[in-house]
Each structure stands twice: as structure tokens, then as C-alpha cells.
Amino acid sequence: MNEKKIIELKNVAKSYDGEMILDHISLDVHEKEFVTFLGPSGCGKTTTLRIIAGFVTPDTGDVVFDGTRINDIPAYKRHVNTVFQKYALFPHLNVYENIAFALRLNKVSEEEIFERVEEMLAMVNLRGFEKRDVNLLSGGQQQRVAIARALINKPKVLLLDEPLGALDLKLRKDMQNELKNIQRKTGITFIYVTHDQEEALSMSDTVVVMADGKIQQIGTPTDIYNEPQNAFVADFIGESNIIDGIMLDDYKVRFSGHEFECLDKGFDKNERVDVVVRPEDVDVTKPGQGMLDGVVTSVTFKGVHYEIIVNINNFKWMIQSTDYVEPNQNIGIYIEPDAIHIMKRSEYSGKFGDYSSFSDELEKLSDASEEEE
Amino acid sequence: MNKKSLMQKAAAAPHMVWSVLFIIAPLIFVVYYAFTDKEGNPTLGNITELAQASYLEVFIRSVCFAFLATVICLIIAYPIAYFMSKAKPRTQKILIMLVMLPQWLNFLIRTYSWMALLEDTGIINTILGYMNIGPLHMINTSGAVILGMVYNYLPYMIIPLHSVISKIDPRVLEAASDLGCSPLRVLVRVVIPLSVSGIVSGVTMVFVPSISTFYISQKLGGGNFDLIGDTIERQFQTAYNYNLGAAMSFVLMLIIVISMAVMNRYSGEDDGGVIV
Incomplete structure (x- = not known):
């Protein structure tokens, strides 16, 4: 991996009510990399993602973003965006306004907002859906809106928390390809959480296998499959x-x-x-x-x-x-x-x-x- | 099929009877008295009599007081409901209990208590006297009347607000801060727009009883601030002019219906996704 490190976790631990959720994990994520956290439910993968997003503060250890420690920087000031498990779209806004949300916070001109929203809609194949009510979209369409909304601010890192979990098998395969294409096109680092090993193997550059709050193995999909460590x-x-x-x-x-x-x-x-x-x-x-x-x-x-x-x-x-x-x-x-x-x-x-x-x-x-x- | 619909009719019957007896019939009486004179002849005289300056003043004052009380309730209740919804489920239950607790006391007793507190020689002024402040004149002011309304109807604002705010998906709030919203912006851009339906029902539940109250203004306003409710009460209890009283009730109903229609229009537009 020649690219420079964008996110480093150093000896990060987190426990809830005395139960160790993350047991001192360390991990580097590089620029333009597609990293997947893979493990059964309760293994700590989502907690790790939420620590990077800023929704969870680790008990000990450092979270480093682009060379700076960001433990104390709140979520809204971090240059990472998240695609949530159940999409978490804003129910009071239509498709266009959902995607434009981040831009509206920054006093971007109306023309630029229009241009960038249209660009995003084209990328996720939702042209013509601008005025639609997000509550009436199918799961796959809501997913696309969530991806467009998270990408419009051109984050350095996109976090995806089991984004395809609620979709049926056929749609999931299509979306896997689309996500992979989007990642290649934009060059944004993707950190992807899933419990589906096939999804992890087919999409990732690097797979991080987790269990019981610990990292079991980090490697390429072929390494993980052919040379499992335990x-x-x-x-x-x-x-x-x-x-x-x-x-x-x-x-x-x-x-x-x-x-x-x-x-x-x-x-x-x-x-x-x-x-x-x-x-x-x-x-x-x-x-x-x-x-x-x-x-x-x-x-x-x-x-x-x-x-x-x-x-x-x-x-x-x-x-x-x-x-x-x-x-x-x-x-x-x-x-x-x-x-x-x-x-x-x-x-x-x-x-x-x-x-x-x-x-x-x-x-x-x-x-x-x-x-x- | 027929049998089932008959069963359904039978099940709905008590409600129908109730509605006819206690809602529809009184309404018909109100309209009948409002548009007839003492001999029972149809007339518009009762309504036109209300156009007098003294009655107009009462109507305008009632609307203003109710509006102020509603706005103050909303301003006080929103933060309370918001922070309540952030608490643990167990704490939330206890807090709701505490909000409702004063309602267990009789409405009259609660209002009398405020008299005891606010009087020139009342509890507050006695305490202030020890600190060499005052005495402040509080009772029999418009402020005291509005305070009475706010105190009595505040829970009806808090409860619907809390129930709507606590149902907002926390992930949606996380999504907002993930996209760059500071906590204040999360509130303004997501929480408040998503709680419009609670605001509408809270406003309704405070505005309607505030505009029609009579007791609060008599006890805390000392009779200086006649409201519609007081005037109606007087027509029925003292003046025995049922026709004029009914006409006032009729106009009051119109005011309420129009206010609610305006409110619902606003909320309807919000659901349609238009940003106000």
C-alpha cells in the first residue's frame, strides 16, 4: 500500500457497562482504499465505525485523521460522512433537499447546489426523482439517496454501516458493483461494515476480520481466504x-x-x-x-x-x-x-x-x- | 356481510347516541338561540348587537390573551419536552408524571392558590417584604390572567410535544450532525420541522381552553379583564339573556374554527416538504 495513511486507530478501547466492546485495537486505513470490517454481530465493527464518525468516544487510545488526533473533535466538524444502516433520510425533505442538506449549511449558491445535486443524482441513477417524497421510495432508492447525500460534500472518507443489509439478494449484488464503481470513480476512501463475508471478499481491497472486540486478521481478500490466521x-x-x-x-x-x-x-x-x-x-x-x-x-x-x-x-x-x-x-x-x-x-x-x-x-x-x- | 355491518352499527350505536345527545343537540340549541329573539322569532339582532365597541373589546382581548398564553406555553414547553425526550425511558416516565401531577388537583383550587401567592399581602409579597423589596402589585393585572392560563394549560403543550419529539429516529439526528449540523442547527433544521404535528396539537390544546376560559380572568384579573367566557357566563347566569349568550358562543366557535383551519394549513404545507 503506497498511499498515505488517512485514518489511524491506536490502541482504541471502549466498554459499555463494564463489558469490553473494543479491546485495544490498532489499525491503519490508507487513502483511496476500500476497507471492510467483517465479523458477526456484537464483534465491535459498528462501534469502530462510530468512533471514526465521532458518535462514540473511545475510553482510551487515539483516533488520528490525516495526521491529526481527532478524539475531541465533534462529529459535525469531521471530514467523514456516513451512510447509515437504515438510511436515516430526513423524512420532512424531498429527495433533492435531502441530498442538498450539507450544502445548504454552507451558504453555497443556488446554482451550485443545483449543479452538484444533479451530478450526484446522475451518479446514483436517480435522475428525475428530485421532487419525490423519500418516505415513498423503495429500499434501493432510499439507499441511493443516502449515498448521494453523504458524498455531496466530497468527504475524504465515507463510512458505510451495513448499507445493503435491508436489500434483497439481487439488488444487493447490483449495489455492490455500483458502490465499487463509485469508489473507483471518486477515489474516496470507503470504510465498509458488514457481516456478509461474500460481500467483504468481492468488494474490498483490505478486509479486517473482527470477533469479540478484537481484530483477528487484516489482509487482502485472497490472504484472508487462503491463509486464515486462526x-x-x-x-x-x-x-x-x-x-x-x-x-x-x-x-x-x-x-x-x-x-x-x-x-x-x-x-x-x-x-x-x-x-x-x-x-x-x-x-x-x-x-x-x-x-x-x-x-x-x-x-x-x-x-x-x-x-x-x-x-x-x-x-x-x-x-x-x-x-x-x-x-x-x-x-x-x-x-x-x-x-x-x-x-x-x-x-x-x-x-x-x-x-x-x-x-x-x-x-x-x-x-x-x-x-x- | 349484512350481518357484520349490522354488528358494526350496533357497536357504534352508543357513540352515535352520545354524539347526538351531547354534541349535535347542544350545537343546534346554540344556533337556534343565537338567531332568534326572546319570542322565538328569527333575527340577526343578537349578532349585530355584538358589533358594539364594548363587546368587540372583549373579543379582541380574549384572542390576544389566548394567543400570548399559547406562545408563552410553546416557548416554555419546547425545551422541557426536548430535554425530557433525551432522558432515559424510566426518567421520562417520572418526568411526565411530574408534569401531569398538578392536574390531579382541582382547577379551581389551583387558581385559588395563585391568588394566595400573588395578592398584595400574599405569600410572594410577604417573602419579598422580608428582603425589603416591594410590595409588587401582581394580582388583578393582565399578567396574572395570562400567568394563570399558562400555568393551567402548560401540560397540554408539553405532552404532545414530548410524544412527537421522542419518536424522532436518533439516527436521523446523527445523520444531520454527520453532515455538518452543530447541535443548534440539528434542532432548527431537523427536530423542529419534524415536531410540527406536536406543535399544532399543543397549540390547539392550549389556545382553545385559553380563549374560552372565564374563571381565571375573574379570580386573577379581579373582574378588570372581561373575556368572552366571562361575558357569556354573565348572559346566562345574571342577565338571563340566552339569545345574546348563544350568539357570543357562536362567534367564539367561529373564531376557534378559523384559528384551527389556519394552523392546519401550516402543518399541511410542512408535510408537503415546503420549507418555511
Whole structure:
């Protein structure tokens, strides 16, 4: 990242009623970067955003904007603007006046206001909506108004708090592309909060994975997916089989009673590790012809592939395959060395990555958290 | 379908009977008396009699006093309602209780209490006397009458304002400050425009009883400030001129209806998104 730092968080902590919401996090955001805070609800991502916006004051630590400490500068004097979760448009103003709001505060001439509002409306594809009542717009249209309203003052940083959470899937995909285009066109730094990992991976330059008030990993989408740092990240980003293993030597790991070749090194001899294998990287073979054998416990058709749960030595693996197998069938599996990723053990070891309780309980949990959002 | 609508009619019946007996019928009587003479012959004489200077003075004074009381109530109530809505939900409940608490006392007793406070030898002047100030003449002034109105009707301004302001989405206020509004500008540009409906109902609920009151002006004004209500009361209770009293009531009703129509016009325009 060659661009200069625009926002720095230094050892920022915040607690409410004795409960630690943010546990001393530090983070740099660079100019023109698209950064996403990704994590489950309650992980502290929205609080972090609100600290940058100025709605929440951190208990300790510094918030630095463009080289200046801004802890004590109120929200209305900061050069950042926010797109709120439920848009928070002004219900008493029409589309035009909502977008013009920030300009009207600064005694901008009527002609310039008109010009800039029209420019914004064109950017978010809402030409002709000037006189509309914002309360009668669809969710997608309200979202566009909120983006235009936040961008009209040309902020250095735009904060987006789960802006697409209330939209349906198709519209969300379109808006993702549009947001990405707007960000490229304007060159404004975007800080984006979401619990949707796919959204984070497809839009961001940098993903910040958060859980329990801490930053778990910062990296590019490919880094985060291919080289997760711990079991939480591996499980939260995509599907993962996370198995206890022992690093026998460099490039040699043992798990599920079998010795595998891998591409990782630098661990202690016989160090206990977490092994991540992505479901799409497992090949199905005839029994006895692979590295491990197991019994298929369930098969679900997912459109692109089948999702197969296999019991191997009492550990349930998830495998994604385009070939159909029968439930209760014996199969073998084969894993390429580059499909194996080794992680240091962490506080999250053993909590994730086993699909024995999959489908019922976990789906319910994730549904509940989405409703809450 | 028929059966259901019959059921609905039956359910609405008590309300219908109530309305006819206690709202429509009295109105018809008022109009009847207003436009007939003592023998029951139709006439406009009662209305034209009101054009006398002495009656006009009463009407103008009533409108002015009620208007002043309403404006003062609004100025006092708005900050109170605003800060109440910022408090924690539990505190808000207690504050609303405190606002309503004086209303548990009888209206007459509350007004008598003010007499005791304001009299030349009353409580306030006694205390001021200890400090070698005064005595200030407060009772039987126009100020005392307006004070009585403000004191009695203030809660009816606070409650609707509070209920509207507390319903404003806090995210909308955050959005305003995010876009560069100082706290004062948030108030002027967002909170006040979004509380217009509360202002309208508060103004209605203070203006209407203020313009028609008679007791407050008699007790705190010492009979020096005749209001419409006093004059109407006198026509019915002392002069036994029901026709003139009804004519006054009729004109008072017109004044109220016109004032409300003007108010509603303003609020209607605001909802349409025009910035005043």
C-alpha cells in the first residue's frame, strides 16, 4: 500500500457497562482504499465505525485523521460522512433537499447546489426523482439517496454501516458493483461494515476480520481466504474443515491418523496445530484409493455442487463435489498438498470446523444473527 | 356481510347516541338561540348587537390573551419536552408524571392558590417584604390572567410535544450532525420541522381552553379583564339573556374554527416538504 495513511486507530478501547466492546485495537486505513470490517454481530465493527464518525468516544487510545488526533473533535466538524444502516433520510425533505442538506449549511449558491445535486443524482441513477417524497421510495432508492447525500460534500472518507443489509439478494449484488464503481470513480476512501463475508471478499481491497472486540486478521481478500490466521477466521470466511493435527516436520503434518505432505514450515517439531482444508479442495475417490476413508452421512444439492458430509474417524468433514454420491456409501478422499493450510492453535481451536452439528443448530444461529442485524 | 355491518352499527350505536345527545343537540340549541329573539322569532339582532365597541373589546382581548398564553406555553414547553425526550425511558416516565401531577388537583383550587401567592399581602409579597423589596402589585393585572392560563394549560403543550419529539429516529439526528449540523442547527433544521404535528396539537390544546376560559380572568384579573367566557357566563347566569349568550358562543366557535383551519394549513404545507 503506497498511499498515505488517512485514518489511524491506536490502541482504541471502549466498554459499555463494564463489558469490553473494543479491546485495544490498532489499525491503519490508507487513502483511496476500500476497507471492510467483517465479523458477526456484537464483534465491535459498528462501534469502530462510530468512533471514526465521532458518535462514540473511545475510553482510551487515539483516533488520528490525516495526521491529526481527532478524539475531541465533534462529529459535525469531521471530514467523514456516513451512510447509515437504515438510511436515516430526513423524512420532512424531498429527495433533492435531502441530498442538498450539507450544502445548504454552507451558504453555497443556488446554482451550485443545483449543479452538484444533479451530478450526484446522475451518479446514483436517480435522475428525475428530485421532487419525490423519500418516505415513498423503495429500499434501493432510499439507499441511493443516502449515498448521494453523504458524498455531496466530497468527504475524504465515507463510512458505510451495513448499507445493503435491508436489500434483497439481487439488488444487493447490483449495489455492490455500483458502490465499487463509485469508489473507483471518486477515489474516496470507503470504510465498509458488514457481516456478509461474500460481500467483504468481492468488494474490498483490505478486509479486517473482527470477533469479540478484537481484530483477528487484516489482509487482502485472497490472504484472508487462503491463509486464515486462526480457526475463527477460517470458519467465518467460507466453509472449512478444521482438524487437530501434529506438525511432524517441515512440510509434513499428521491428522486423522494419516501423514500428509503440505507446503507449510517453520513450526516446532511435533507442535499441535489446526489444519484447514476447504470443502472444494477435497477430491472424492473410490474407497481405499484415497488417503482417508469415510461414510457419507448426508448429501445436499446446492445447485453448483453437492454438499456432502462424510464421517471420517468420527470427525464430520464437509466436501463440495460436482459428482453425486449416495448417503451411507463408503468413499475415499484425496487432498493435494497445496489444499492443506496449517495454523497455530488459538483460543478458537476446537470451537469451529466440525460439521457434526451442522445444518440445524448452526443455520439457526446464523439466521438469528442476521435478523438481529 | 349484512350481518357484520349490522354488528358494526350496533357497536357504534352508543357513540352515535352520545354524539347526538351531547354534541349535535347542544350545537343546534346554540344556533337556534343565537338567531332568534326572546319570542322565538328569527333575527340577526343578537349578532349585530355584538358589533358594539364594548363587546368587540372583549373579543379582541380574549384572542390576544389566548394567543400570548399559547406562545408563552410553546416557548416554555419546547425545551422541557426536548430535554425530557433525551432522558432515559424510566426518567421520562417520572418526568411526565411530574408534569401531569398538578392536574390531579382541582382547577379551581389551583387558581385559588395563585391568588394566595400573588395578592398584595400574599405569600410572594410577604417573602419579598422580608428582603425589603416591594410590595409588587401582581394580582388583578393582565399578567396574572395570562400567568394563570399558562400555568393551567402548560401540560397540554408539553405532552404532545414530548410524544412527537421522542419518536424522532436518533439516527436521523446523527445523520444531520454527520453532515455538518452543530447541535443548534440539528434542532432548527431537523427536530423542529419534524415536531410540527406536536406543535399544532399543543397549540390547539392550549389556545382553545385559553380563549374560552372565564374563571381565571375573574379570580386573577379581579373582574378588570372581561373575556368572552366571562361575558357569556354573565348572559346566562345574571342577565338571563340566552339569545345574546348563544350568539357570543357562536362567534367564539367561529373564531376557534378559523384559528384551527389556519394552523392546519401550516402543518399541511410542512408535510408537503415546503420549507418555511
